[in-house]
Amino acid sequence: MKKTVKDLALRLKAHFPDIIAEPVEFRGECTCTLLDSNRLHEVAEYLKDQLDFDFLKEATSIDEPDKPLRFTLVYELYSYYHRVQLRLKTSIAEGNGKISSLSDLWASANWQEREIYDLMGIQFENHPDLRRILMWDGYPFHPLRKDFPLEGKASECGVLFTRPAPMEGGPFVTQPGLLDDEDREPRSRTPENKF
């Protein structure tokens, strides 16, 4: 029997009355908020196995530095059987433990959680391969945090420069930049003055 998203949200609320807040509807979408982030895996398992949410469309996170629970995780779940979409949200404090990975329930969570870790710096427990994904390994910051400036921050990773060097043992020679990121102005760089 196919159900509406409101029915499914109320069933979730009935099964976890203490930790699921009242479902919120906005523009025809239903959002359930999980109050205890430690029980995320349990709730997600119920959503997947009992309520047929078999497709994790996306997982993402929101950074609100002025709130006590700084980070909010957002999961967009879709049920191919009921043909409805439900949003599950839960908040965690900064540096306050980890949140459990859902990659054992939905394989698509694997890379989505890596992206959250990379750009927002949230650690996931029991993740099979929690490495940076968009930024390079060893990059020190988490750029989607609100305290990261739009223009970026200088990091110690120097930039490599390649120039043609036919007389020095190869068609090209690559050497690290001598100046650090703050001093370097790319638009004024010419082969003569700065490498």
Place this chain on the structure above:
Amino acid sequence: MAEIKDFEFEEMGSKSVQPSNAINESLGDVMTLSMGPSHPSMHGVLRFKAEVDGEIFHRITPDIGYLHRGDEKIAENKTWHQFIPYTDRLDYLAPLCNNVAYVMAVEKLLGIADQIPERCQFIRVICCELARISSHLVGIGCFGMDLGALTVFLLAYNEREKVFNLCESLSGARFTTSYTRIGGLSRDLPDGWLGEVNKFCDEVLKAIDDLESFLTRNRIFLDRTEGIGVITKNQAISWGLTGVNLRGSGMDFDLRRDHPYLVYDRLNFDVPVGVKGDCYDRYILRILEMRESVNILRQCVKMIPSGPINIDDPKIMLPTKKRVLTQMEDLIHHFMLATEGINAPAGEVYFGAENPKGELGFYIYSKGGGSPYRLKIRPPSFVSISVMPLMLKGAMLADVPAVIGSLDIVMGECDR
């Protein structure tokens, strides 16, 4: 007569039939190979770290992020309208589709989704389907080229050029169209444009026939795609594949039909579904989808009504220049829109559109005001690439171009 020395062939032969976990233990036999990021079959800047034993893959690790521009961070610092040009650069093979998907997400947040004039909705459908044809042409052309059929590539690009000509007369730009506006479109159709679309429909059908004659029953093409890169239905659902890659595995799901947006509920079209989930199924689905897109285009050209293309709300659409210069109210609206942007309500929405590569979704978390607090893009190519380690495990090195080509990925969207 010298004694014929027996080289120990048996030992070498027995090595290759060892169970794979035994090879895993003796790492001496495994070589690490780096493919990309700059390689003709990588469809952009995708890199693989592959552990190969001879020509067999043990493990393959995609490495993405070479085209990361921080689009989501930029969106937080731009007004709603200013982000439209950035959506061109997501799936840069189908920019019109991205424009439509993004503005529809914002319109959903603003609560004006049901007020969009009918003519605008039809034009948006035409844009989406033109972009779909052009994207699939590139997808199939590059797929053919990666497998050695260069003629297919040239033929497909020839047709794609015609789509670009249509885009040019529609929006002024061939590639980075930025055609849509929140609440409407940047301009109405040029005179005689629909006739051009009809002409293009006839021509592209002939070209698709030609494409098919090169590939569909080509023995070499069949050998290299049938049974290669198989994803089962359950795997496809669990890994979150969407679009053609999902339907290729036998899942009958299309957002245009199952959650119709724009005027798709008034159009008749079929959703082709694959059986085996291999590279060949995904190829043939793209061919069939292009034919369906032509079908949709023809219906739209017949059904498109006349009338306004923008909603009549000066707090969302820029008022006309004449009104700005003659009326005080409109001057104020113009000033507010240009400096602060549309004042959106607080709330959160998700809108996903069926794009050529799969479902392109925008999740918007707004705290009110002229720009999003958080905008998350759900790129279909990101998901497609994440499945590759699964698809290529135990496959041959030469299967990589077939798998990448059949998944039809684009890195601008994956890396954002």
